[in-house]
């Protein structure tokens with residue numbers, strides 16, 4: 238039986254962990270060739286090993302998404318490897334240290350804006366150029382519920398994710414007529430290392446769970462399921478949208 242993404246070439250940044258890894262495994266299970274891109278070699282290689290152990294196709298590409306030469310080279314290498322780029326999930330992201338703006342450092346702001354905003358901007362710029370050349374593609378950005386609402390103490394993160402929403406809509410308008418479908422997913426709080434490595438996890442959970450009317454935090458696989466739907470032809474008329482996967486957080 239033909240799998241849903243048989244032979245498709247999918248790039249996922251931040252695929253060495255969390256939502257990126259879950260999405261990489263899910264695309265590979267559905268027959269895609271997955272470019273596992275991450276700044277962290279160990280995580281990226283582990284994702285590739287997991288995919289290969291399950292009989293899938295993947296290759297690790299080490300990249301820092303804040304560096305334009307590295308992102309340009311990443312797209313080039315993917316095309317050299319598999320001949321094209323059908324789908325990209327611009328997902329690499331980092332958190333800030335929770336603090337009100339007066340106590341937030343400029344370095345933290347630069348780090349978060351660099352990865353979460355400039356990184357997505359660069360990945361879109363070079364991936365869309367390739368998709369234009371080949372006549373189409375699908376772009377999905379990992380935004381956040383914090384593209385819609387805010388968490389006090391997270392000014393750099395909130396700003397970066399609101400900006401990703403603006404970037405998504407801008408490029409959707411620019412490239413809709415060129416057969417390039419562009420959307421963002423907006424997860425609520427998901428149980429990934431980004432959260433679970435937090436020193437006060439138990440305390441944090443007490444505050445975070447009540448934000449979600451569904452009464453729990455999300456799992457990376459629940460976000461991956463939405464990503465695969467959005468990348469598929471089932472979502473062929475979904476364009477320029479911010480798709481929430483947030484247990485109802487932003488409905489409140």
Ligand SMILES: NC(=O)c1ccc[n+]([C@@H]2O[C@H](COP(=O)([O-])OP(=O)(O)OC[C@H]3O[C@@H](n4cnc5c(N)ncnc54)[C@H](O)[C@@H]3O)[C@@H](O)[C@H]2O)c1
Nearest residue numbers: 251253254255256276277301302329330381426427429431
């Ligand atoms: N976990 C959540 O609750 C949640 C909620 C909403 C949105 N998000 C977003 O989802 C995305 C994935 O988050 P996650 O929770 O899976 O986090 P994670 O920390 O598990 O994974 C993020 C990955 O990005 C990689 N990365 C970081 N900086 C990079 C860089 N400069 N270049 C390349 N790769 C880099 C890391 O090495 C890591 O493997 C992020 O954009 C995050 O903001 C997460």
